[in-house]
Amino acid sequence: MASADGRGPRAVLAATSLVVALLAATPAAAQPLRIVATTGDLASLARAVTGALAQVEAMIPPAADPEAFEPRPSDLAKLKGADVVVRVGLGFDHWLDKLLAAHGDASVNRRGSGYVDASIGIPLLEVKGSSIDAANRDGHAHGLANPHYWLDPLNAEIITGAIAEAVIRVAPAITEKIIDARDGFLASLKARLAEWEQRLAPYRGARLIAYHNTWPYFARRFRLNIVDVIEVKDGVAPSPTRLAKLAATMREQGVRVIVHEPFEPEDASALLARRTGAAVVKLAPSVGSVPAAADYLALSDYNVRTLAQALSAASN
Numbered sequence: 001m002a003s004a005d006g007r008g009p010r011a012v013l014a015a016t017s018l019v020v021a022l023l024a025a026t027p028a029a030a031q032p033l034r035i036v037a038t039t040g041d042l043a044s045l046a047r048a049v050t051g052a053l054a055q056v057e058a059m060i061p062p063a064a065d066p067e068a069f070e071p072r073p074s075d076l077a078k079l080k081g082a083d084v085v086v087r088v089g090l091g092f093d094h095w096l097d098k099l100l101a102a103h104g105d106a107s108v109n110r111r112g113s114g115y116v117d118a119s120i121g122i123p124l125l126e127v128k129g130s131s132i133d134a135a136n137r138d139g140h141a142h143g144l145a146n147p148h149y150w151l152d153p154l155n156a157e158i159i160t161g162a163i164a165e166a167v168i169r170v171a172p173a174i175t176e177k178i179i180d181a182r183d184g185f186l187a188s189l190k191a192r193l194a195e196w197e198q199r200l201a202p203y204r205g206a207r208l209i210a211y212h213n214t215w216p217y218f219a220r221r222f223r224l225n226i227v228d229v230i231e232v233k234d235g236v237a238p239s240p241t242r243l244a245k246l247a248a249t250m251r252e253q254g255v256r257v258i259v260h261e262p263f264e265p266e267d268a269s270a271l272l273a274r275r276t277g278a279a280v281v282k283l284a285p286s287v288g289s290v291p292a293a294a295d296y297l298a299l300s301d302y303n304v305r306t307l308a309q310a311l312s313a314a315s316n
């Protein structure tokens with residue numbers, strides 16, 4: 001007796017055994033992969049390369065200062081069943097080591113097939129020596145180099161490459177889909193990057209100061225010049241002497257815009273703006289820092305548009 005779709009019993013049987021064979025060969029394909037990233041930026045890039053093939057979760061909540069994040073015991077539960085873990089590295093998410101040790105699954109620990117330190121292969125800026133003093137000078141107490149590398153959109157090529165490789169290691173059956181998804185994402189990214197470069201081209205070499213040392217990768221990509229940062233040490237307000245020096249630098253160098261972030265204390269930036277007539281512009285350091293920065297492409301788009309507007313207004 002033929003089945004409803006016209007296939008004979010032998011065809012149905014063959015199809016069934018094929019499905020059984022596939023399930024046996026690739027147990028991971030039976031349910032979506034679970035990817036846990038420390039930040040919303042890396043989670044967004046993991047979504048870009050996996051689409052509906054993975055459940056992706058970020059550990060740091062979107063409206064929190066990532067550099068003040070301290071995990072709670074409930075964060076350990078997020079690692080349960082994770083096939084791939086993605087981190088910023090460079091000390092930015094140093095707290096993950098303790099969680100991974102407690103979690104114990106070797107496959108997502110260092111050197112495991114599902115472990116991704118996204119900083120590997122990134123051309124790093126502000127690489128520090130081993131001196132403790134040097135490591136504390138720009139507010140990144142634990143850092144080996146400036147960790148904000150995801151803010152150069154072109155670094156997403158390296159980051160998504162590392163994520164895609166790990167996903168393919170743990171689920172080889174979806175290799176082609178992952179490669180296609182990443183290619184599609186990179187095509188959109190490069191088209192957007194061309195727009196962003198054009199948008200900021202009139203302000204090439206523009207001098208800025210920033211509250212926190214978040215922007216060297218962004219500034220290098222778009223040929224901007226961050227002449228100084230207000231915050232010398234994480235969480236410590238600048239002294240009156242330092243503020244006076246910064247105001248003098250801003251006047252001498254013609255700095256018209258102060259780059260601020262949503263989680264930082266506003267007093268120092270506001271005071272410098274009053275003293276020098278510069279504008280304070282709020283940029284998003286991460287996906288989710290402001291509602292408009294809803295995903296990785298929207299993050300750069302928001303920052304480029306917001307900064308271009310501020311620089312345009314400042315030059316009039």
Ligand SMILES: [Zn+2]
Pocket residue numbers: 067139140148212213214
């Ligand atoms: Zn930082």
